[in-house]
Amino acid sequence: MAMEISKITLEIFSKLEKKWLSHCEGSKKTRVLSIDGGGTTGIVSGASLIHLEDQIQAKTGDSNARIVDFFDIIAGTGIGAVLAVLLNADDGNGRPLFTARDAVKFVNDRRTELFKVKTVGVFRRRLMFSSKSMDRILKEVLTRDDGKVLTLKDTCKPLLVPCYDLNSSAPFVFSRADASESASYDFELWKVIRATSADPSMFKPFPLTSLDGKTSCLAIDGGLVMNNPTAIAVTHALHNKRHFPALTGVENLVVISIGNGLLSISPKRKLDRHGRCLNSSVVDIALDGVSETVDQMLGNAFCWNDSDYVRIQSNCYTKGSVGPTLEEVLMERGVESLPFGAKRLLTETNGERIESFVQRLVSSRRSSLPPSPCKDAAVSVTPLVHGR
Numbered sequence: 001m002a003m004e005i006s007k008i009t010l011e012i013f014s015k016l017e018k019k020w021l022s023h024c025e026g027s028k029k030t031r032v033l034s035i036d037g038g039g040t041t042g043i044v045s046g047a048s049l050i051h052l053e054d055q056i057q058a059k060t061g062d063s064n065a066r067i068v069d070f071f072d073i074i075a076g077t078g079i080g081a082v083l084a085v086l087l088n089a090d091d092g093n094g095r096p097l098f099t100a101r102d103a104v105k106f107v108n109d110r111r112t113e114l115f116k117v118k119t120v121g122v123f124r125r126r127l128m129f130s131s132k133s134m135d136r137i138l139k140e141v142l143t144r145d146d147g148k149v150l151t152l153k154d155t156c157k158p159l160l161v162p163c164y165d166l167n168s169s170a171p172f173v174f175s176r177a178d179a180s181e182s183a184s185y186d187f188e189l190w191k192v193i194r195a196t197s198a199d200p201s202m203f204k205p206f207p208l209t210s211l212d213g214k215t216s217c218l219a220i221d222g223g224l225v226m227n228n229p230t231a232i233a234v235t236h237a238l239h240n241k242r243h244f245p246a247l248t249g250v251e252n253l254v255v256i257s258i259g260n261g262l263l264s265i266s267p268k269r270k271l272d273r274h275g276r277c278l279n280s281s282v283v284d285i286a287l288d289g290v291s292e293t294v295d296q297m298l299g300n301a302f303c304w305n306d307s308d309y310v311r312i313q314s315n316c317y318t319k320g321s322v323g324p325t326l327e328e329v330l331m332e333r334g335v336e337s338l339p340f341g342a343k344r345l346l347t348e349t350n351g352e353r354i355e356s357f358v359q360r361l362v363s364s365r366r367s368s369l370p371p372s373p374c375k376d377a378a379v380s381v382t383p384l385v386h387g388r
Contacts, residue, residue: 030244035076037077044329155176310357
Protein backbone atom coordinates (compact mmCIF):
# COMPACT_ATOMS: atom_id res chain seq x y z
CA MET A 1 0.00 0.00 0.00
CA ALA A 2 2.81 2.38 0.93
CA MET A 3 4.51 1.55 -2.37
CA GLU A 4 1.33 2.40 -4.31
CA ILE A 5 1.01 5.76 -2.52
CA SER A 6 4.67 6.50 -3.25
CA LYS A 7 4.14 5.60 -6.90
CA ILE A 8 1.09 7.87 -7.16
CA THR A 9 2.96 10.67 -5.39
CA LEU A 10 5.88 10.24 -7.79
CA GLU A 11 3.56 10.44 -10.81
CA ILE A 12 1.89 13.58 -9.44
CA PHE A 13 5.20 15.32 -8.81
CA SER A 14 6.50 14.15 -12.18
CA LYS A 15 3.53 15.78 -13.95
CA LEU A 16 3.92 18.94 -11.87
CA GLU A 17 7.59 19.07 -12.75
CA LYS A 18 6.89 18.75 -16.46
CA LYS A 19 4.25 21.45 -16.29
CA TRP A 20 6.60 23.66 -14.27
CA LEU A 21 9.48 23.26 -16.70
CA SER A 22 7.14 23.88 -19.62
CA HIS A 23 5.96 27.04 -17.90
CA CYS A 24 9.54 28.20 -17.33
CA GLU A 25 10.50 27.55 -20.95
CA GLY A 26 7.41 29.34 -22.20
CA SER A 27 8.26 32.38 -20.09
CA LYS A 28 11.35 33.08 -22.20
CA LYS A 29 10.73 35.86 -24.64
CA THR A 30 11.20 35.46 -28.38
CA ARG A 31 13.88 37.91 -29.49
CA VAL A 32 13.57 39.78 -32.80
CA LEU A 33 16.22 41.79 -34.67
CA SER A 34 15.06 43.91 -37.61
CA ILE A 35 17.27 46.04 -39.88
CA ASP A 36 15.85 48.69 -42.22
CA GLY A 37 16.79 49.27 -45.82
CA GLY A 38 17.75 52.69 -47.16
CA GLY A 39 20.83 53.96 -48.94
CA THR A 40 24.02 52.07 -49.71
CA THR A 41 26.20 52.83 -46.69
CA GLY A 42 24.33 51.26 -43.79
CA ILE A 43 26.14 53.60 -41.39
CA VAL A 44 23.35 53.77 -38.80
CA SER A 45 22.68 50.04 -38.79
CA GLY A 46 26.40 49.29 -38.99
CA ALA A 47 27.22 51.40 -35.93
CA SER A 48 24.28 49.91 -34.02
CA LEU A 49 25.15 46.30 -34.86
CA ILE A 50 28.81 46.68 -33.92
CA HIS A 51 27.83 48.23 -30.59
CA LEU A 52 25.17 45.56 -30.07
CA GLU A 53 27.66 42.72 -30.52
CA ASP A 54 30.40 44.47 -28.53
CA GLN A 55 27.99 44.89 -25.63
CA ILE A 56 26.86 41.26 -25.83
CA GLN A 57 30.49 40.16 -25.58
CA ALA A 58 31.25 42.59 -22.76
CA LYS A 59 28.21 41.64 -20.68
CA THR A 60 28.67 37.88 -21.18
CA GLY A 61 32.45 37.94 -20.89
CA ASP A 62 32.56 35.81 -24.04
CA SER A 63 34.59 37.18 -26.95
CA ASN A 64 33.13 34.47 -29.20
CA ALA A 65 29.51 35.50 -28.57
CA ARG A 66 27.69 36.66 -31.69
CA ILE A 67 24.45 38.52 -32.38
CA VAL A 68 22.75 35.34 -33.65
CA ASP A 69 23.35 33.70 -30.26
CA PHE A 70 20.91 36.12 -28.62
CA PHE A 71 18.17 36.45 -31.24
CA ASP A 72 15.54 33.99 -32.45
CA ILE A 73 14.63 35.65 -35.74
CA ILE A 74 16.37 38.23 -37.95
CA ALA A 75 14.82 40.35 -40.72
CA GLY A 76 16.37 42.82 -43.15
CA THR A 77 15.54 44.88 -46.23
CA GLY A 78 17.96 46.26 -48.83
CA ILE A 79 21.28 47.18 -47.21
CA GLY A 80 19.75 45.84 -43.99
CA ALA A 81 19.32 42.47 -45.68
CA VAL A 82 22.99 42.46 -46.71
CA LEU A 83 23.98 42.85 -43.06
CA ALA A 84 21.30 40.43 -41.81
CA VAL A 85 22.50 37.71 -44.20
CA LEU A 86 26.20 38.20 -43.43
CA LEU A 87 25.51 38.01 -39.67
CA ASN A 88 23.32 34.93 -40.06
CA ALA A 89 24.86 32.83 -42.87
CA ASP A 90 26.16 29.50 -41.55
CA ASP A 91 29.86 28.81 -42.06
CA GLY A 92 29.17 25.06 -42.11
CA ASN A 93 29.80 24.59 -38.40
CA GLY A 94 26.68 26.28 -37.08
CA ARG A 95 28.46 29.62 -36.60
CA PRO A 96 27.94 32.85 -38.57
CA LEU A 97 30.31 33.70 -41.40
CA PHE A 98 30.86 37.26 -40.16
CA THR A 99 31.14 39.15 -36.91
CA ALA A 100 29.23 42.43 -36.84
CA ARG A 101 32.45 44.40 -37.21
CA ASP A 102 33.60 42.29 -40.17
CA ALA A 103 30.19 42.49 -41.86
CA VAL A 104 30.19 46.30 -41.64
CA LYS A 105 33.80 46.40 -42.85
CA PHE A 106 32.87 44.22 -45.82
CA VAL A 107 30.06 46.60 -46.80
CA ASN A 108 32.31 49.64 -46.42
CA ASP A 109 35.29 48.11 -48.23
CA ARG A 110 33.31 46.65 -51.13
CA ARG A 111 30.60 49.30 -51.42
CA THR A 112 31.95 50.79 -54.65
CA GLU A 113 31.87 47.31 -56.19
CA LEU A 114 28.48 46.34 -54.75
CA PHE A 115 26.98 49.62 -55.96
CA LYS A 116 29.19 50.31 -58.97
CA VAL A 117 27.83 53.20 -61.00
CA LYS A 118 27.64 52.95 -64.78
CA THR A 119 26.14 55.19 -67.45
CA VAL A 120 23.45 53.92 -69.83
CA GLY A 121 21.28 55.28 -72.62
CA VAL A 122 21.99 56.64 -76.09
CA PHE A 123 23.88 59.64 -74.72
CA ARG A 124 25.25 57.82 -71.65
CA ARG A 125 23.59 60.31 -69.34
CA ARG A 126 21.56 58.02 -67.11
CA LEU A 127 23.25 56.59 -64.01
CA MET A 128 22.55 52.99 -62.98
CA PHE A 129 24.21 50.41 -60.75
CA SER A 130 26.08 47.51 -62.35
CA SER A 131 24.21 44.29 -61.63
CA LYS A 132 27.17 42.20 -62.85
CA SER A 133 29.48 43.75 -60.28
CA MET A 134 27.04 43.21 -57.40
CA ASP A 135 26.28 39.65 -58.52
CA ARG A 136 29.96 38.76 -58.60
CA ILE A 137 30.71 40.14 -55.12
CA LEU A 138 27.65 38.55 -53.50
CA LYS A 139 28.28 35.14 -55.09
CA GLU A 140 31.88 35.27 -53.96
CA VAL A 141 31.13 36.06 -50.32
CA LEU A 142 28.17 33.68 -50.00
CA THR A 143 29.95 30.64 -51.41
CA ARG A 144 31.82 28.44 -48.93
CA ASP A 145 35.38 27.27 -49.47
CA ASP A 146 34.05 23.84 -50.42
CA GLY A 147 32.12 25.38 -53.33
CA LYS A 148 28.64 25.25 -51.76
CA VAL A 149 26.51 28.25 -52.66
CA LEU A 150 24.55 29.16 -49.51
CA THR A 151 20.75 29.17 -49.59
CA LEU A 152 18.00 30.32 -47.24
CA LYS A 153 18.29 27.02 -45.37
CA ASP A 154 21.95 27.75 -44.61
CA THR A 155 21.37 30.29 -41.86
CA CYS A 156 21.96 30.02 -38.12
CA LYS A 157 18.56 31.50 -37.20
CA PRO A 158 15.26 32.09 -39.02
CA LEU A 159 15.66 34.82 -41.64
CA LEU A 160 13.09 37.07 -43.36
CA VAL A 161 13.81 39.28 -46.39
CA PRO A 162 11.08 41.06 -48.39
CA CYS A 163 10.88 42.18 -52.01
CA TYR A 164 8.08 43.16 -54.39
CA ASP A 165 7.17 40.65 -57.11
CA LEU A 166 6.13 42.23 -60.41
CA ASN A 167 4.73 38.89 -61.62
CA SER A 168 2.12 38.69 -58.87
CA SER A 169 1.93 42.44 -58.15
CA ALA A 170 2.35 41.67 -54.47
CA PRO A 171 5.02 41.62 -51.77
CA PHE A 172 7.09 38.42 -51.58
CA VAL A 173 8.92 37.44 -48.39
CA PHE A 174 11.88 35.08 -48.49
CA SER A 175 11.72 32.93 -45.37
CA ARG A 176 13.97 30.24 -43.95
CA ALA A 177 10.88 28.61 -42.43
CA ASP A 178 9.33 28.19 -45.89
CA ALA A 179 12.66 27.07 -47.35
CA SER A 180 12.94 24.37 -44.69
CA GLU A 181 9.51 23.05 -45.68
CA SER A 182 10.07 22.92 -49.42
CA ALA A 183 12.77 23.44 -52.06
CA SER A 184 10.10 25.44 -53.91
CA TYR A 185 10.78 28.28 -51.45
CA ASP A 186 14.51 27.85 -51.05
CA PHE A 187 16.63 30.43 -52.89
CA GLU A 188 20.33 31.16 -53.06
CA LEU A 189 21.19 33.85 -50.51
CA TRP A 190 23.01 36.09 -52.96
CA LYS A 191 19.89 36.17 -55.12
CA VAL A 192 17.74 37.00 -52.10
CA ILE A 193 19.92 40.06 -51.46
CA ARG A 194 19.76 41.06 -55.13
CA ALA A 195 15.99 40.79 -55.06
CA THR A 196 15.48 43.02 -52.04
CA SER A 197 18.09 45.53 -53.28
CA ALA A 198 16.72 45.98 -56.82
CA ASP A 199 15.87 49.67 -56.56
CA PRO A 200 13.93 50.25 -59.82
CA SER A 201 15.55 53.64 -60.33
CA MET A 202 19.05 52.10 -60.29
CA PHE A 203 18.64 48.39 -61.16
CA LYS A 204 16.62 46.40 -63.63
CA PRO A 205 14.02 44.08 -62.01
CA PHE A 206 15.79 40.92 -60.87
CA PRO A 207 14.38 37.53 -62.01
CA LEU A 208 15.01 34.53 -59.77
CA THR A 209 13.69 31.00 -59.29
CA SER A 210 13.71 28.57 -56.39
CA LEU A 211 16.15 25.66 -56.21
CA ASP A 212 13.64 23.26 -57.75
CA GLY A 213 12.54 25.80 -60.39
CA LYS A 214 8.88 25.71 -59.29
CA THR A 215 8.65 29.22 -57.82
CA SER A 216 9.70 32.30 -59.74
CA CYS A 217 9.78 35.98 -58.91
CA LEU A 218 10.54 39.18 -60.82
CA ALA A 219 11.78 41.28 -57.95
CA ILE A 220 12.20 44.96 -57.25
CA ASP A 221 13.28 46.75 -54.08
CA GLY A 222 11.69 45.41 -50.88
CA GLY A 223 11.98 48.89 -49.41
CA LEU A 224 9.08 50.09 -51.55
CA VAL A 225 6.68 48.03 -49.44
CA MET A 226 8.63 46.94 -46.33
CA ASN A 227 11.57 49.26 -45.79
CA ASN A 228 11.18 48.60 -42.08
CA PRO A 229 10.68 44.80 -41.88
CA THR A 230 9.89 44.72 -38.15
CA ALA A 231 6.18 44.20 -38.78
CA ILE A 232 6.72 41.08 -40.91
CA ALA A 233 9.18 39.71 -38.34
CA VAL A 234 6.66 40.15 -35.52
CA THR A 235 3.70 38.73 -37.44
CA HIS A 236 5.81 35.82 -38.72
CA ALA A 237 6.89 34.93 -35.19
CA LEU A 238 3.33 35.18 -33.86
CA HIS A 239 1.97 32.85 -36.55
CA ASN A 240 4.86 30.39 -36.81
CA LYS A 241 3.76 27.86 -34.20
CA ARG A 242 6.26 25.29 -35.41
CA HIS A 243 9.29 27.33 -34.38
CA PHE A 244 7.65 29.49 -31.70
CA PRO A 245 4.96 27.28 -30.09
CA ALA A 246 4.87 29.18 -26.77
CA LEU A 247 4.48 32.61 -28.37
CA THR A 248 0.93 33.89 -27.83
CA GLY A 249 1.21 37.68 -28.15
CA VAL A 250 3.50 40.71 -28.23
CA GLU A 251 3.93 40.39 -24.47
CA ASN A 252 6.16 37.38 -25.24
CA LEU A 253 8.40 39.35 -27.63
CA VAL A 254 11.53 41.46 -27.23
CA VAL A 255 12.27 43.54 -30.34
CA ILE A 256 15.05 45.84 -31.47
CA SER A 257 14.42 47.63 -34.75
CA ILE A 258 17.38 49.40 -36.35
CA GLY A 259 16.87 52.18 -38.88
CA ASN A 260 19.29 53.55 -41.48
CA GLY A 261 18.75 57.27 -41.16
CA LEU A 262 16.31 59.51 -43.02
CA LEU A 263 16.45 59.34 -46.82
CA SER A 264 14.16 62.18 -47.81
CA ILE A 265 15.73 65.61 -48.05
CA SER A 266 15.08 68.38 -45.56
CA PRO A 267 11.47 69.66 -45.52
CA LYS A 268 12.32 72.97 -47.23
CA ARG A 269 13.67 71.13 -50.29
CA LYS A 270 10.75 68.72 -50.79
CA LEU A 271 8.65 71.33 -52.64
CA ASP A 272 9.26 73.20 -55.88
CA ARG A 273 8.81 76.95 -56.27
CA HIS A 274 5.10 76.42 -56.97
CA GLY A 275 4.59 74.55 -53.71
CA ARG A 276 4.27 71.14 -55.38
CA CYS A 277 6.05 68.06 -54.09
CA LEU A 278 9.20 67.31 -56.09
CA ASN A 279 9.05 64.04 -58.06
CA SER A 280 12.62 63.29 -57.05
CA SER A 281 11.68 63.26 -53.38
CA VAL A 282 8.54 61.09 -53.61
CA VAL A 283 10.27 57.67 -53.43
CA ASP A 284 12.41 58.68 -50.49
CA ILE A 285 9.39 60.13 -48.71
CA ALA A 286 7.59 56.82 -49.30
CA LEU A 287 10.50 54.80 -47.88
CA ASP A 288 10.75 56.99 -44.80
CA GLY A 289 6.97 56.91 -44.45
CA VAL A 290 6.87 53.09 -44.51
CA SER A 291 9.54 52.89 -41.80
CA GLU A 292 7.91 55.52 -39.60
CA THR A 293 4.45 53.97 -39.97
CA VAL A 294 5.70 50.55 -38.87
CA ASP A 295 7.52 52.16 -35.94
CA GLN A 296 4.30 53.90 -34.96
CA MET A 297 2.34 50.62 -35.14
CA LEU A 298 4.89 48.75 -33.04
CA GLY A 299 5.04 51.60 -30.53
CA ASN A 300 1.27 51.27 -30.10
CA ALA A 301 1.41 47.47 -29.84
CA PHE A 302 4.06 47.61 -27.10
CA CYS A 303 2.73 50.70 -25.29
CA TRP A 304 1.96 48.69 -22.12
CA ASN A 305 5.57 47.52 -21.88
CA ASP A 306 7.64 49.75 -24.12
CA SER A 307 10.95 48.37 -22.79
CA ASP A 308 10.29 45.28 -24.93
CA TYR A 309 10.44 47.37 -28.12
CA VAL A 310 13.43 49.57 -28.92
CA ARG A 311 13.83 51.58 -32.11
CA ILE A 312 17.29 52.88 -33.01
CA GLN A 313 17.28 55.60 -35.65
CA SER A 314 19.31 58.63 -36.69
CA ASN A 315 17.51 61.84 -37.52
CA CYS A 316 20.29 63.07 -39.80
CA TYR A 317 19.47 63.22 -43.51
CA THR A 318 21.66 60.76 -45.41
CA LYS A 319 20.63 61.34 -49.04
CA GLY A 320 23.30 63.14 -51.02
CA SER A 321 25.65 63.48 -48.05
CA VAL A 322 28.11 61.44 -46.10
CA GLY A 323 25.70 61.23 -43.19
CA PRO A 324 26.64 60.71 -39.54
CA THR A 325 29.77 58.87 -38.45
CA LEU A 326 29.57 55.64 -36.45
CA GLU A 327 30.33 57.57 -33.26
CA GLU A 328 27.74 60.26 -34.01
CA VAL A 329 25.01 57.63 -34.47
CA LEU A 330 25.64 56.24 -30.98
CA MET A 331 25.93 59.68 -29.37
CA GLU A 332 22.66 60.93 -30.86
CA ARG A 333 19.74 61.08 -28.43
CA GLY A 334 17.11 58.44 -29.02
CA VAL A 335 13.62 59.22 -30.29
CA GLU A 336 10.52 57.29 -29.28
CA SER A 337 7.21 57.14 -31.17
CA LEU A 338 4.08 57.93 -29.19
CA PRO A 339 0.47 57.09 -30.07
CA PHE A 340 -1.34 59.37 -32.54
CA GLY A 341 1.80 60.30 -34.44
CA ALA A 342 3.77 62.13 -31.78
CA LYS A 343 7.44 61.59 -30.97
CA ARG A 344 9.54 62.46 -27.97
CA LEU A 345 13.26 63.04 -27.61
CA LEU A 346 14.74 60.78 -24.95
CA THR A 347 17.49 61.57 -22.47
CA GLU A 348 19.28 58.32 -23.39
CA THR A 349 21.54 58.21 -26.44
CA ASN A 350 21.23 55.46 -29.07
CA GLY A 351 24.34 53.85 -27.62
CA GLU A 352 22.90 53.86 -24.10
CA ARG A 353 19.60 52.42 -25.33
CA ILE A 354 21.46 49.56 -26.99
CA GLU A 355 23.43 48.94 -23.79
CA SER A 356 20.23 48.81 -21.72
CA PHE A 357 18.63 46.49 -24.24
CA VAL A 358 21.61 44.12 -24.23
CA GLN A 359 21.65 44.04 -20.42
CA ARG A 360 18.06 42.84 -20.50
CA LEU A 361 18.75 40.51 -23.41
CA VAL A 362 21.66 38.80 -21.68
CA SER A 363 19.92 38.58 -18.30
CA SER A 364 16.85 36.96 -19.84
CA ARG A 365 18.90 34.04 -21.09
CA ARG A 366 20.30 33.11 -17.69
CA SER A 367 17.82 30.59 -16.36
CA SER A 368 16.54 31.23 -12.86
CA LEU A 369 13.87 28.87 -11.58
CA PRO A 370 10.80 30.47 -9.97
CA PRO A 371 10.19 29.79 -6.28
CA SER A 372 7.12 27.66 -6.88
CA PRO A 373 5.81 25.84 -9.95
CA CYS A 374 2.90 26.77 -12.19
CA LYS A 375 1.77 29.97 -10.56
CA ASP A 376 0.54 32.66 -12.90
CA ALA A 377 2.50 35.87 -12.53
CA ALA A 378 0.45 38.84 -11.43
CA VAL A 379 0.34 41.69 -13.89
CA SER A 380 0.23 45.24 -12.58
CA VAL A 381 -1.28 47.77 -14.94
CA THR A 382 0.07 51.31 -14.73
CA PRO A 383 -2.27 54.12 -15.82
CA LEU A 384 -1.38 55.74 -19.12
CA VAL A 385 0.56 58.97 -18.96
CA HIS A 386 0.33 61.16 -22.07
CA GLY A 387 -1.06 58.22 -24.01
CA ARG A 388 1.66 55.77 -22.95
